[in-house]
Amino acid sequence: MRSTAKRDPETYKTIKVPMWVYANAKEAELAILRKGVDRLPHAVLQPKSCPICKSELSQAQTDDENPKSYLTCLHCGYTQPKFEGSTEGIALGTTIGMGLVHLLNTLFGAGKQQTEVGTG
Numbered sequence: 001m002r003s004t005a006k007r008d009p010e011t012y013k014t015i016k017v018p019m020w021v022y023a024n025a026k027e028a029e030l031a032i033l034r035k036g037v038d039r040l041p042h043a044v045l046q047p048k049s050c051p052i053c054k055s056e057l058s059q060a061q062t063d064d065e066n067p068k069s070y071l072t073c074l075h076c077g078y079t080q081p082k083f084e085g086s087t088e089g090i091a092l093g094t095t096i097g098m099g100l101v102h103l104l105n106t107l108f109g110a111g112k113q114q115t116e117v118g119t120g
């Protein structure tokens, strides 16, 4: 077996969230299952560059019997799966993950800067 220094992205962690977060996550999961992921931006589904440091992302695979494809940043360690067009295998964790990728894109994005209003 190959030993890798990096963390297995398929390891599961337990987190505790307030009910409103859970309810919103379930709602988003249902919406993805119903509507698919076509409306999500390319930068979320299959980005070419790291949303955080903008380095080019590399392809990586898990080591198990059913290897899963990941995109990973060799510079800062950012990792996410490549979300294919299908909603197969979409679960609550995936939905939350997609939401967080979206959030990171927004927070680190080169989008319009909001001008503050009313501060003189």
Ligand SMILES: [Zn+2]
Binding pocket: 050, 051, 052, 053, 054, 055, 073, 074, 075, 076, 077, 078
């Ligand atoms: Zn990075």
